[in-house]
Amino acid sequence: MDDAHPTPQPTAALSGQVAEMDRLDGQLIERMRHEALTAPAPWKAEYGEFQSGGWWTTSLMNTSGQAEDVRITDGTARPTAVLEHMPATASLLAGLGLSYMWVRLARLEANAFLWEHRDYDELDQVERHRLHIPLHTNSSAFLVTGGCKVHMSGGRIWRLTPTFAHGVCNLLGPDRIHLIADVYADDAYRHLAGRADAPAGAEVLPRAREADLAGRLEAARRLADLGYIDAAEALLLRLFYSFALPEGTTYDLIAQLHAARGDQEASDHWSAAKSTLLALAS
Incomplete structure (x- = not known):
């Protein structure tokens, strides 16, 4: 060490x-x-x-x-x-x-x-x-x-x-x-x-570098583009168990993923899920 x-x-x-x-x-x-x-x-x-x-x-x-x-x-x-x-x-x-x-x-x-x-x-x-x-x-x-x-x-x-x-x-x-x-x-x-x-x-847990998050987001994008939407979302949600992240980061990343793919409805859904699951004031 x-x-x-x-x-x-x-x-x-x-x-x-x-x-x-x-x-x-x-x-x-x-x-x-x-x-x-x-x-x-x-x-x-x-x-x-x-x-x-x-x-x-x-x-x-x-x-x-x-x-x-x-x-x-x-x-x-x-x-x-x-x-x-x-x-x-x-x-x-x-x-x-x-x-x-x-x-x-x-x-x-x-x-x-x-x-x-x-x-x-x-x-x-x-x-x-x-x-x-x-x-x-x-x-x-x-x-x-x-x-x-x-x-x-x-x-x-x-x-x-x-x-x-x-x-x-x-x-x-x-x-x-x-x-x-x-x-x-x-x-x-x-x-x-x-x-x-x-x-x-x-x-x-280790703190995530920007490169770590960018790499996982790109991997999720590839899964989503192949039609594996649930797997792409799960890949990002599981980051919470590998890295010390600012609160709600995984939900923000999923919203970002869907927005980049032009699915604003799904992006808004995950932004709302963040508020619900983390009991944030709307």
């Missing part, structure tokens, strides 16, 4: 976006993993505009009590029928003593992506937090937030602040399954959050 150019380290600000919290018993995690893999869960595809495909969820606790209801809303959560088949998971959730807004299982297949986005913008403006418990994962599944790549490893509760722009991918598989709990701030949450640590092993 060139000592004059050391590898950049994650900034302290990263811990405000993602953090490791309590460590959990390994046998408990294994029981929960088994439950997640075997419970009769009605997996649903939702939020299609946020993903490449391959992201599925099922609700364990929500306001309606229906596992098939997976679009997040505010309210007091109650158990769904799926949680009845998951006693170890139900016991952990009860033991944490948190005020749950929504609890779900989220499954991300191999070669699947959640594109850069923010969450919670459409909900009531009250303090809430998102907790992740990885149940089934692999080293090629990682979160990108704040220009850093973080593998949310098993054995701990993680906190994600989803009001920061972020995305998730699973490059190689097997499926990544997390228990995700959206909770309201209260004394129980603050007690848990008091034991948060900065994420170990976070990796700063």
